[in-house]
Amino acid sequence: MKNRIEYMKYMNWTKKYRKIQESFEIDAxxxxxEMTTKKVRQTIxxxxxxxxxxxxxSSNYANKLLER
Structure with missing residues (x-):
């Protein structure tokens, strides 16, 4: 990310391909x-x-990820 030109070359794939939702981890x-890049303020x-x-x-989520 320090080299903007190289970063933009790397991100060019987003113009041709789409992300598919394969699993909960990717979606999360x-x-x-998305939440961190939007300028919308949320309150709880x-x-x-x-x-x-x-x-x-999920309970034991970290352990489930490590089992893969």
Whole structure:
């Protein structure tokens, strides 16, 4: 990313190909990227409710990734 010209050459594939949604991990990373690049401010009224009750987390997620 330090060399803008080389970075743009590398990213040229996005003009010809499309990302497909293969798995939850890829989708989650794409969503994270989308959230960080948008200039939309989000607020969470109740962090406990959002984090503990409404979360969509898998138990032992790190271990599942390491098993691959």
């Amino acid at each position: 990373l794409c969503k994270l990227c 009224p109740n962090i406990v409710d959002w984090w503990e009750i409404k979360s969509n987390c």
